[in-house]
Amino acid sequence: GIQVEQSPPDLILQEGANSTLRCNFSDSVNNLQWFHQNPWGQLINLFYIPSGTKQNGRLSATTVATERYSLLYISSSQTTDSGVYFCAAVTTSGTYKYIFGTGTRLKVLA
Amino acid sequence: GAVVSQHPSWVICKSGTSVKIECRSLDFQATTMFWYRQFPKQSLMLMATSNEGSKATYEQGVEKDKFLINHASLTLSTLTVTSAHPEDSSFYICSAHGPGQGPTDTQYFGPGTRLTVL
Numbered sequence: 427g428i429q430v431e432q433s434p435p436d437l438i439l440q441e442g443a444n445s446t447l448r449c450n451f452s453d454s455v456n457n458l459q460w461f462h463q464n465p466w467g468q469l470i471n472l473f474y475i476p477s478g479t480k481q482n483g484r485l486s487a488t489t490v491a492t493e494r495y496s497l498l499y500i501s502s503s504q505t506t507d508s509g510v511y512f513c514a515a516v517t518t519s520g521t522y523k524y525i526f527g528t529g530t531r532l533k534v535l536a
Numbered sequence: 537g538a539v540v541s542q543h544p545s546w547v548i549c550k551s552g553t554s555v556k557i558e559c560r561s562l563d564f565q566a567t568t569m570f571w572y573r574q575f576p577k578q579s580l581m582l583m584a585t586s587n588e589g590s591k592a593t594y595e596q597g598v599e600k601d602k603f604l605i606n607h608a609s610l611t612l613s614t615l616t617v618t619s620a621h622p623e624d625s626s627f628y629i630c631s632a633h634g635p636g637q638g639p640t641d642t643q644y645f646g647p648g649t650r651l652t653v654l
Contacts, residue, residue, distance in 0.1 A: 459642065467574075467627055469645040512579065523570070524631075524643060526580040 428453040428517045430527040437532045439503050447498040447530045449513035457516035458489050459524075460498050464509050472498070472511075503534045538564050538634040542646035549620055550654055557615045557649045559630030565610035566632035570643065571603075574627040586613040620653045627651075 429452040439445055451458070460472040473480050473487040475496065480487050484503075489496040496513055510531050514524040539562040549555050559569055567588045572580040584605050585593040592605035602624075604616040617624055627650050631643040 457641070461645075467629070467648040467650070469580075469629065469631075471642060471644070474642045514580075523582055523585065524580075525582075526572075529579050531577075 428455070428515060428525050430513060430515050430525050432511075432513060432527040432530050434530060435528065437530060439532065439534050441503060441505060441534055441536050443503050443534075444499070444501045445503060445532070447500070447511055447532075449496040449498070449515075449527050451494050451496075451513075451515045451527075453494070453517055455491065455494075455515040455517060456522065458491075458496050459514050460487055460496070461512045461514065462507075462509050463512060463529075469512070500532075503532075505534045505536050508532055508534050538562075538632065538644040540566075540630060540632050540644050540646040542628075542630055542649050544649060545647065546650040546652070548652045548654065551621050552619055554616055554618045555620055555651060557617075557628055557630075557651075559613045559615070559632075559646055561611045561632050564632075564635035566613075567610060568633060569607060569613040570631045571605060571613075571615050572629045572631070574629060574648075576627075580629060583615075588613075617651065620651070622653045625651055625653045 431450045433448045461469045475487045475489045477491045484501045486499045510529045512529050513527040541560045543558045569586040571583045574580045583598045586605045586607040588607045607613040629648040631645045
């Protein structure tokens, strides 16, 4: 089945810094989503982005489907950005189900 | 967006007892819901797909008799952990597609249920 790998696994930033998180997937995808899991465990939808680029405030995401990767950009990071970021992919073949990436644990220091 | 709720938020039980977790779609109908399990500092793993009015589809390696799933209505799916043991302690999360959306569309996630088995 599809493999979804994220990098880096851990990231520590000073408040105000920018960062790029990467998600690589091993097969073609119908859907690629980015989530933020807050310290209480709630998954928050960030982007639905099977291809192209989207922006929402300080966050933006780009998926290059032909090269099988997606990037999440965080600009001017804030302490509230801390948590775990997951990407999840739905493949184009077989049953449609989310395969979650390995996650990036982000800590933003004040 | 669509809202999915879970109850309880956390539960502590003794080894050998059964625990039921509810997942509800608020203000929309969900013919399909999904159950995930997340161990500390790990990713989410799909356990099963819950289909309204029919049997759930379990992922490989998930014990059907241990994790009973019932999707009796279009807004409620339940996961029962039977004869729970300490190794079943985990964070259980459910999700559903939004109203009118298909299998490749966005999933909306509940807040999760933290199960601790003593």
